[in-house]
Amino acid sequence: METVLTTTASKLTIFHSISSTKLNSFSRKFSVGFSGNKNRKKVTTLKQGSFSYLPLRVQASASQAAASSTEAEPTKVGTVPSEMKAWLYGEYGGVDVLKFDEKVTVPQVKEDQVLIKVVAAALNPVDGKRRQGKFKATDSPLPTVPGYDVAGVVVKVGTQVKEFKEGDEVYGDINEKALEGPKQFGSLAEYTAVEERLLAPKPKNLDFVQAAGLPLAIETAYEGLERTGFSAGKSILVLNGSGGVGSLVIQLAKQVFGASRVAATSSTRNLEFLKSLGADLAIDYTKDNFEDLPEKFDVVYDAIGQCDRAVKAIKEGGTVVALTGAVTPPGFRFVVTSNGEVLKKLNPYLESGKVKPIIDPKGPFPFSQVVEAFSYIETNKAIGKVVIHPIP
Secondary structure, three states: OOOEEEOOOOOOOEEEEOOOHHHHHHHHHOOOOOOOOOOOEEEEOOOOOOOOOOOOHHHHHHHHHHHHHHHOOEEEOOOOOOEEEEEEEOOOOOHHHOEEEEEEEOOOOOOOEEEEEEEEEEEOHHHHHHHOOOOHHHOOOOOEEOOOEEEEEEEEEOOOOOOOOOOOEEEEEOOOEOOOOOOOEOOOEOEEEEEHHHEEEOOOOOOHHHHHOOHHHHHHHHHHHHHOOOOOOOEEEEEOOOEOOHHHHHHHHHHOOOOOEEEEEEOHHHHHHHHHHOOOEEEEOOOOOHHHOOOOEEEEEEOOOOHHHHHHHEEEEEEEEEOOOOOOOOOEEOOOEOOHHHHHHHHHHHHOOOOOOOEOOOOOEOHHHHHHHHHHHOOOOOOEEEEEOOOO
């Protein structure tokens, strides 16, 4: 059965041939894991426009993407090729180790997996830490195609797959354990293979860009709140409320868990944005020290790495969950476990509009600008999620 996928290519990609010593060395490094190609090409990217914060970006993205989808030419993906375009790296380091390759082997599908034609992918801080080798002892072998978050269309199913079929639109975090043996073939490619249990049907009201920006962040937000024992009537302070995880913690705390009061920190320019997400109190960290405020909270969700200060902002018996940085008791840290059931549980809140995906207004970045996207997310200035779209 032939599957038809609609995509929109709104930005230009330019390829230039390379025949340098460095690339020849690079090709040799990849000869074991990927098909060789003497004429490898690298992407020369177009200059990204200057950043400006647009408060209505979230609302606008849905209508803009929907309009794009209706105007797009359908792309046939019924036949899966043996090779694909992908971004990868053969050594750990800065963004300069990222290379574009047009001849990467399409991953094989195991019995419990589906093969996804990737429409959009998103970056997370863990992608940068992985590329830098910060958990290489538990990483999968190099070379690596990075990327955790994916949204796309199922084009092949394993023999034990029961829920999904070819043509289904899905989204998810492809790595069950973020730091323990993440997949060698990630989502920054035309195709990726994923276990069925890590995926969920794409919310019907969201486009692929919005869906791609959700999985790892919303699962992290949800699991962190659950681990703190958060429940209706409790108060919470979210540090870095405008970030990918923080922006979803605010919404989940309010809309799903029934928080009595939500406070969050950000820079001056994002205070109104925090309020639009449901924050009752928006704290400007450039002017106020949140730990010095008289108000204390049942839970502090530290998404920025300030646990030593966060523990001073909780009530007696309160809890701090920290995603990064040193942990100060009674704070604790956890690493999210990817779980499609969590996404399915949250789909009704997404489809009703009670919880909204937040896509950074600088994006989405085209597939040709993965290096720029990595550089941008590593500035820690992104609002919401950094998404890659379209993917060829």
